Amino acid sequence: MKATVLVRPKPGILDPQGEAVGSALGHLGFDVRDARVGKVIDLELEAADAAAAKAEVEQMCERLLANPLIESYEVEIVG
């Protein structure tokens, strides 16, 4: 089973990296109103089915992959 985890800085948390990227895109002439930078984590795991895999990856997010105080996460089971 493959899973993709998206980790984002929570709304309201200042993301200076996103701001720097947004401003660099502005310098290139792109009209960017907002940019936020997160992380992608690709996993391969053993699980009975997609639901079990999702539950397990969510556990991983809560316990390690994301810091719930500052980051939100999204889990996608790729199959």
Added chain:
Amino acid sequence: MARPQPRIGVVTYPGAQDDRDALWALGALDADAVPVWHEEQELPDLDAVVLPGGFSYGDYLRCGAIARFSPATAAVREFAEAGGLVLGICNGFQILCEAGLLPGALVRNESLRFVCRDVRLTVERNDLPFTGRCTAGQRLVMPVKHGDGRYLAPPDLDESQVVLRYLDNPNGSVDGIAGVCNEAGNVMGLMPHPEHAVDPLLGSDHGALLLASLVDAARERALATI
């Protein structure tokens, strides 16, 4: 009666840089400073523990996120939960936050730049084992050196847990918070480096006030167990 030398452990994680300075500073302040390797499952008999600055396990994912799982950190958690004195400096502060022993998180500096300079601090509390030699409101000068030192407080942080504040916020920390303690007051973390400020030759000896406070408190505990 002879003053017993309190035993204070300094944990060396892979990537630690300031463990030797911390050991030296504690020794100079009359503690028996004991190096503790990160693979140790159990701590030796100690009166306090210092988690020093630098880096740990590449600081992959988030600073301190992997160090939280090292055997020594598990032993430090047990020590802290039993009321033991634990001080985390810089990366040590990040590890304590990731381990949930201190509230909040430390993220990339607002400027995105690594800052390395002396900062001015105010002491918010002098009733802790880490600040006993300070006066409330006292100003201290100590160096910071970090890229990820912006403190983000949890929404329910009790104001009384703020121990140190920056006078000139170098990293964008919420409310200028430079150091916090847990509710019980036996665990503290700070981004500035007291171990680099223990002699006027180094530009400031104000760090010695914090470390000597810890040595005092550790000595009291050592005496109590004799």
